[in-house]
Amino acid sequence: MDFDLTDDQRLLKDSVDRLIADRYSFDQRKKYMAEKDGWSRDNWAQFAELGLLGVSFDEAYGGFGGGPVESMLVAEAFGRGLVLEPFFATVVLGGGLIKRAGTDAQKMAMLSEIAAGTRLVAFAHVERASRYNLADVQVTATKSGDGWVLNGEKSVVMHGDCADTILVTARTAGSRRDRNGIGLFVVDAKAEGLTRKGYPTQDGLRAAEISFANVRAADVLGDPAGALPIVERVIDEAIAVLCSEAVGLMHEMHVTTVDYMKQRKQFGRAISEFQVLQHRSVDMFVALEQARSINMFGTVMAGDDDAKSRSRAVSATKVQIGKSGKLIGEEAVQLHGGIAMTMEYKVGHYFKRMTMIEALYGSTADHLAKVADSGSLFA
């Protein structure tokens, strides 16, 4: 066991940290948000150039060849910067699915374009009625000639409004909540019959509702009736990446609060001199360190081939991240006071993103129930 970064990891971390320092001040971020897609194509090109868009892909497909630790480093920095670009949708979800489910040819075709920044991907899985049940798929795919035709509606497709390619889960067999009978289809965003309605999410990112009316899939990834285990695995990996992003958010909220406390004067002295506020910011710090620690565990375990121990560890991580994040977010706002309630100040935006991560792919309560049902963490 070694907590030190390798030379390559150190280089990666330095370059993504520098990127955030140079390009992701709060004011710069506001400008990106005002761009057409709600994020910056210029940044995207820069990410590609630094190798971030292929951070977790094999070098054979134009990737950086990194593993979970590399993704963690990038995501944490992106959290600190509150990055708007569709890294999570395209690289983590889209790239992850293709990597895990695709043939060599499919990977060659798509991963290399993702890594190069020339293909945006979104993952359309959640439906209006599915809540957090990953097996609850009602969109249908029916065989037509040698291809598949999709019908139905998908919800909150993260960055679905700008994606070039949409990966869609659809039911090819079985009934609504069956684990079997789910396929994963590659759909061109411009395909006939596909309509999408983009909108901002609470955290300033983008999503889309997408409907499919006899949409012809361009391709299928893996077994058209057996995609669920891969979807679950990629979502576990994605949760680990979200948790890393959350660590970045928490870090930034904590640091910003401590700095603010040192500058802000009330009753003639810096509020950092009030012992009550000191102790509360210490509790934020402890929560942050606990989150950072378990995130390392979750990051490693997200790569585990055993579905049960992988999923239990990832859920445990999301629980601690959710618990720490709620405390840190709410206290960051409270210790700042009114200013943190304004759009003009950065802390509120971190708090909102943290809140959305808590709700993404299962809340703290849902994941705690999952851990509780799957035995000891110290097995």
Next chain:
Amino acid sequence: MDFDLTDDQRLLKDSVDRLIADRYSFDQRKKYMAEKDGWSRDNWAQFAELGLLGVSFDEAYGGFGGGPVESMLVAEAFGRGLVLEPFFATVVLGGGLIKRAGTDAQKMAMLSEIAAGTRLVAFAHVERASRYNLADVQVTATKSGDGWVLNGEKSVVMHGDCADTILVTARTAGSRRDRNGIGLFVVDAKAEGLTRKGYPTQDGLRAAEISFANVRAADVLGDPAGALPIVERVIDEAIAVLCSEAVGLMHEMHVTTVDYMKQRKQFGRAISEFQVLQHRSVDMFVALEQARSINMFGTVMAGDDDAKSRSRAVSATKVQIGKSGKLIGEEAVQLHGGIAMTMEYKVGHYFKRMTMIEALYGSTADHLAKVADSGSLFA
């Protein structure tokens, strides 16, 4: 609605408060605990003289004629004094059962003796395997001539070691957890075949394990197969009294902590000057006031004839009392530091009694589940 005490209530409160002030210093209490029964017969006579042992009985049976509020006043004062005598066992449980289930003749015979201080009663209901399920009764009562014969074992009979009369629930019909088929029997503590083993409880009070080997009951209270609803009702009333006692405990823990903070010096100043400790004692105060408030609600509602709303309100009260009590007890110890961990200082004893009340007749978690299963408190 009127929060002011009536003249009679004021007199009662004054007399019980004076009693506690005169007779229940921490040092006096130690002496009582060292007496043969683990409490003071002399105090008991004094309680009788002041009318406290019949506080909730009709005047016809030698009682004070008080209602729930009168019981609350006595119990809260007893909590402040950390009273050792078997008031809860004899008057609240024993008297309550006789009052609710007895005939006029039974009441005349037993309540008047309880009120006079000449009869001690205990209620033997809990069994080794029943945990918190009131219907889980395995002790049997079988008809024999014109009487009943009891067999089996009862656990943690509060003050069962000193009682003259033991009220025993026993199964006359049905199987282990059936709601029907439970009777309530009057047993002489000296009856043949009854053996008891007394022991101290964690809070310094007394209890006994009692076994029945062909013990002949002296009498039966009410329907020998239908006692459960009355047991439930009396236990609801008893929980309300325990909650009032708990309010007294919490009050004393809070006041003692605040006083200690003002006297105790660390780093050259009273620890009450540390803002962190101030705020934490404020949180104790708020928890105390919330407990005191809901206890009034629980006290009134414990008298409700409707079993569902009565039981819901009492459970809600026990939840808040348990939550507040845990916070106040743990913080009282923490803010005192090591001294509160010693037998020689009073706070630890309040903390222990509070912990036992939390566990009596269902924990906070159990009662929260009950409330949650019974609909809104604001119906």
Next chain:
Amino acid sequence: MDLNFTAEELAFRDEMRKFFRTEIPESIRTKVLEGQHLTKDEIILQQRILNKHGLAVPGWPVEWGGKDWTPVQRYFYADEIQLAGVPGGLAFNTSMVGPVIAQFGSEAQKKKFLPATANLDIWWCQGFSEPGAGSDLAGLRTKAELIDGQWVINGQKTWTTLGQHADWIFVLCRTDPNVKKQEGISYILCDMKTPGITVRPIQTIDGGHEVNEVFFDDVKVPAENIVGEVNKGWDYAKFLLGNERTGIAQVGASKARLKRIRELAAIEPMGEARVLDNPKFREKLSMVEIELKALEMTQLRIIADEKGKAKGRPNPASSILKMKGSEIQQWITDLTMDVAGPYIMPFAMSDEGSGRNEVGYGPEFAAAAAPAYFNKRKVSIYGGSNEIQRNIIAKAILGF
């Protein structure tokens, strides 16, 4: 001690209940109960109905339209108005400036302002907080100088709620910089149309526009617009802060929200069942109800304790109402998010910030769930933060 309500008290409750639910338009009440924002016209409309029936300003002196109610009556008024989803009298008018003018204003001020304030013909806003002041309200720097028989005001106020709708503002100004900070403050009334006033919206993280900055640049106000004596404004502001104890805890509003959450949770699917079927959710809901029930009793104890006490002396125990009441309001937004689940994600506010779901993803109520959670962070910050309330209890009750 008799903790049951009397028949008269219950009759009063029923009268209030009936009035609020029949006289105030259901469209307004539904929006309030769903956590949506009201338009200016809706707020005015309902206050005028209340005022027409003598129910807009019950806390005022009787001669100016107030009611000589018992504490229990005042409790039921507040509880029922909130339960019914009636917004009630605009707080700035009825709880803040009105009582101050009635107590400390000149006769001319009373005649000019009180009837119009009760009827919301004048919409007031509050000019207390300043940038950088926060909980240290008395440290304010906006100054007013008496020049040629006019107060000339310069400075900046902030967190001015609904200032964009206001006709008048009541402003705390520093009129003597050379004395202890609390002793050099005056309470001045100012027409928002006066030249030199600029209102700038503050956009909050929930996406709404509720608060504003108000800039004063050589704003000239007639000398007679001062309330009471010069340099006594801090006393009047403190009088006001302790004036309204029954509303502060928002018990009725929280009860209404919990009722609605219970209804929504019984509808919203979760797996093959409903959210309300999940024991963990139910327990969380019950825990909030239990704390709220305790708070309701605490509130009744505090208002009962007011009997015969001088008005304007805040009972420090009312800090409990503020602290616990705000905690409960915040927990309730957690519960709404729990019911909404993943459907909180779309930012679906319409232009007016109405909180309606314009995206169509998830149930209607879900669109307001996260904004309410963000927005309600304010209740433990404003009106004396919960840290300040703890300081008050520590000092005034625990004697530290």
Next chain:
Amino acid sequence: MDLNFTAEELAFRDEMRKFFRTEIPESIRTKVLEGQHLTKDEIILQQRILNKHGLAVPGWPVEWGGKDWTPVQRYFYADEIQLAGVPGGLAFNTSMVGPVIAQFGSEAQKKKFLPATANLDIWWCQGFSEPGAGSDLAGLRTKAELIDGQWVINGQKTWTTLGQHADWIFVLCRTDPNVKKQEGISYILCDMKTPGITVRPIQTIDGGHEVNEVFFDDVKVPAENIVGEVNKGWDYAKFLLGNERTGIAQVGASKARLKRIRELAAIEPMGEARVLDNPKFREKLSMVEIELKALEMTQLRIIADEKGKAKGRPNPASSILKMKGSEIQQWITDLTMDVAGPYIMPFAMSDEGSGRNEVGYGPEFAAAAAPAYFNKRKVSIYGGSNEIQRNIIAKAILGF
């Protein structure tokens, strides 16, 4: 960064695991795992077995029996010894006085004391805390005066854990009352059989006798029994406080307790099922496991960070280990009480305070449930209360 353990590290873990579970009597380990108290002889026995195999004092300098282990090896030693239910070296000997003598003592002191200390031929106790001192340890008043070549000690110490078994005591004494409080303290070793020493038991609320008061009444100690320099005792005490970071969080012990709780909850009936079938209990248990898993990683991060750093300089982040570790130990006692339910009530300690259930009501483990809950309140009080730990983090890490 590679967060997997190497094959060598895992081999070391397995070696430790095997050793502790085969060489230390199961009767001792079971008592520890059940939360019962050990006798003096049992504590001595197991330490001598450890010492015989060179595993009693791995943190000491190699020449005195220590091990030159990597941080991960030290982590596995602590984790496995706790998981196995082995009490390990008596902390006063191995973590407290031993390292101080090894670092600051004279050669004569080292020879005289270190081997006997490692082998528990001398049982040490600690004379630091005083009545009224609490967290302000440096304010101590027990004084030592050098008279006729002897230290004469007068004063009182308290919270002296297991002082009733001790052969020697290490005492902090004030040797110069005229300087800053930290600068006039000396570190003196004292035979408990010296005339003038009185040990008085303190009974604690769990019913046990773990701590004592120790009175010094003209206690005469040879001059050479001072460790290091006169008036430098505070530095040695601080060195000691930061010396042992891997044990402070009690991660291994907490893992062992949680494992046992899971076993007990799977047995103990609750209605028609078992306690472990209750989802709420399971979630509470899982939440503690999650926090413990996070703390385990935090501990690994902190010990990894020690590489190449000077010994004796406590990493302020280790305050997290103390705070969170004590919280978790306390939560675990809550869980045990949850499993025990109503069976916690009888006070069923035997005379030796063994924690065995002598009443026979409820399961065997239940007798120790409430006493453990009471007893573990201490872990957030002693060794620098959690409030002091927060002050340390506030100052040393957050820069307040």
